Amino acid sequence: DQYIYLALAQLQLxxxxxxxxxxxxxxxxxxxxxxxxxxxxxxCKSAGARDRATSExxxxxxxxxxxxxxxAELQKLEGVSSAQQx
Numbered sequence: 001d002q003y004i005y006l007a008l009a010q011l012q013l014x015x016x017x018x019x020x021x022x023x024x025x026x027x028x029x030x031x032x033x034x035x036x037x038x039x040x041x042x043x044c045k046s047a048g049a050r051d052r053a054t055s056e057x058x059x060x061x062x063x064x065x066x067x068x069x070x071x072a073e074l075q076k077l078e079g080v081s082s083a084q085q086x
Contacts, residue, residue: 001026004036007043016047032063038070050077 003026010019023040030036041056057074060067 004039007039011043019043034064
């Protein structure tokens with residue numbers, strides 16, 4: 001889908017609001033498409049929206065449990081979260 005590729009390009013260019021919008025468009029068109037929630041999770045993580053990123057990675061893993069990249073990103077975020085707690 002062209003929107004997810006556009007979102008990836010915008011992520012690389014650090015155009016995060018536009019990237020998030022296009023990733024959301026891609027998800028609206030194909031909510032169960034492999035990697036779409038993962039990409040939105042990466043965008044959210046880059047924007048500092050850790051809770052949203054965690055949520056998107058969890059959605060991706062629920063739909064595609066074999067997505068090792070999503071599992072790794074989720075573990076990084078959850079590792080940081082648990083390391084910050086007293």
